[in-house]
Amino acid sequence: MASRSRRNQQEEEDADALKLGYEFNNAGCLLISEVKYLLEVRHTAAPDTPVFNKTLDYVRTFAKFNTSDTASAVREALKREPALTQFETAQIANLCPVDAEEAKNLIPSLVKLEDDRLQVLLDEVQAMRKFQN
């Protein structure tokens, strides 16, 4: 019985429909750039586990914004669109899609936004990415 209910819960998880399961529906999502900042800050006593080291390599490779200031500016910019969930905000900032069509392909739940409104946000994120120092 227990195993069946766990399996049901598993099947419900689907990022396309923003279903992240009971534990993660309300959890705070982090941008890759924020993870990089958090991991580097504590780097003095970094644990020597493969999981930690692989993650550090990964976030250094794929962080789109290299300072925590830019990352929080991006977060602020995306916060102005109230329809966006935490998950969508993080996915937009992590993947940096160029146009609305690409964004909706990568993050299907964004269909709720009109192309024009989404495009304004994406342009803003692109601009911040381009002009960060």
Add this chain to the structure above:
Amino acid sequence: MFFIKELTHTILLHPSYFGPRMVEYLETKLASDVEGTCSGKFGYIISVLAVIDVGKGMVLSGTGQAEFIARYRAIVFKPFKGEVLDGVVGEVNKMGFFAEVGPLNVFVSSHLIGPDFKFDPNSNPPSWASDDQVIEKNTHVRLKIVGTRVDATEIFAIGTIKEDHLGVID
């Protein structure tokens, strides 16, 4: 997706540690116990950010050990079906290739690479190549998770690059 999450962990403490530096010891023990572990429910626990509360120790009858239920905040990584992620290609073979997304290995099978790509066994390193793109070790790819399988201590994921806007990225 990376999350910040509040979790709990139960620590059993031997009486020889009861004393002035106990809380410090508990915090170190918590970090070394949970960092780098993986569970199906919470994904990979990457780093403990803060210990919120080590809890009140409860001495267990019989053994004399104290049980602490500590609450802490950590960075966790958990992949979801339907999520799009960037990864670095690891092993490449004729069945497909593996992409590393942080601690997670994602397998992209030959059926999900797309008809344009052909396996080239003679190249060194081995690669999947189309007319204008090559997937070999250390190539960066954007992929979508189509399924995950959860084990007690590991998560396995299957990915696809056979959709618009997925595939090799610079």
